[in-house]
Amino acid sequence: MPTTYKVLGQSKPSANTLTSLYTVPSSTSAVVSTLTVCNTTSNNDEIRIAIRPAGEAIADKHYIVHTVGMPGFSNYTYTLGITLATTDVVSVFSLGGYANFNLFGSEIS
Numbered sequence: 001m002p003t004t005y006k007v008l009g010q011s012k013p014s015a016n017t018l019t020s021l022y023t024v025p026s027s028t029s030a031v032v033s034t035l036t037v038c039n040t041t042s043n044n045d046e047i048r049i050a051i052r053p054a055g056e057a058i059a060d061k062h063y064i065v066h067t068v069g070m071p072g073f074s075n076y077t078y079t080l081g082i083t084l085a086t087t088d089v090v091s092v093f094s095l096g097g098y099a100n101f102n103l104f105g106s107e108i109s
Contacts, residue, residue, distance in 0.1 A: 001108050001109065002108070002109055003106050003107070003108050004106060004107045004108075004109075005105075005106045006104075006105070006106070006107065007102065007103070007104055008021075008022045008030065008032065008090075008103040008104060008105050008107075009021040009022035009090065009101070009102075009103040010100070010101065010102050010103070011092060011100070011101050012094075012097070012099070012100045012101075013092055013093065013094050013097065013099075013101070014097050015094065015095065015096055015097030016093075016094075016095055016096075016097070017093070017097075018048070018050070018058060018091050018092075018093045019091060019092055019093070020089050020090070020091050021090045021091060021092045021101055021103055022089070022090045022103050023087060023088070023089045023090075024054075024084045024085065024086050024087055024088045024089075024107070025086070025107070025109075026086055026087065027086065027109060028086060028107050028108065028109045029083065029084060029085055029086065029107070029108045030083070030084040030088075030105055030106065030107050030108065031081065031082070031083055031084070031105050031106050031108070032080045032081070032082040032083075032084060032090065032103060032104075032105040033079070033080065033081065033104050033105045033106070034077060034078065034079055034080065034103075034104045034105070035049065035077075035078045035080060035090075035101065035102070035103050035104075036075065036076070036077050036078075036101070036102045036104075037070065037075065037076045037077075037078075037099050037100070037101055037102075038074075038075045038099065038100045038102075039070050039071070039072055039073060039074050039075070039098050039099050039100075040073070040098070040100060041072055041073070041098045042072035042073060043072050043096055043098050044069065044070065044071055044072055044096070045069075045070040045072075045094055045095055045096040045097075045098040045099050046067050046068065046069055046070065046094075046095040046096070047065060047068050047070050047076075047092070047093060047094055047095070047099050048063060048065060048066050048067060048068075048092070048093035049063065049064050049065040049078070049090070049091070049092055049093075049101075050062040050063045050064065050090070050091040050092075050093075051064055051082060051084070051088065051089075051090055051091075052088065052089045052090075052091060053085070053088055054085065054086065054087035054088050054089075055087070058091065062091075064080075064082075065078070070098075070099055072098075090103060
């Protein structure tokens with residue numbers, strides 16, 4: 001089983017829009033090691049992060065971060081170690097559209 005270490009996803013979602021940051025490819029599993037969030041503006045923001053198993057509609061049970069305030073020009077780093085199966089989805093949300101999300105980890109095929 002080859003393992004590929006990589007940037008799994010990068011996104012600056014539109015304001016008030018839940019956005020898929022990463023979907024595990026078919027015939028692959030993944031380990032998410034780190035998620036960074038960066039607010040590059042002086043505006044305050046609120047963020048959300050969800051992990052959704054394949055085929056499930058988003059629900060409260062999927063959120064690992066919900067409505068966390070993010071001051072202007074700030075950065076958050078989440079060290080996760082979350083394992084994901086084929087077609088699981090990592091979704092992100094920025095209330096004001098000011099936050100950038102970067103996801104790092106490995107894919108196992």
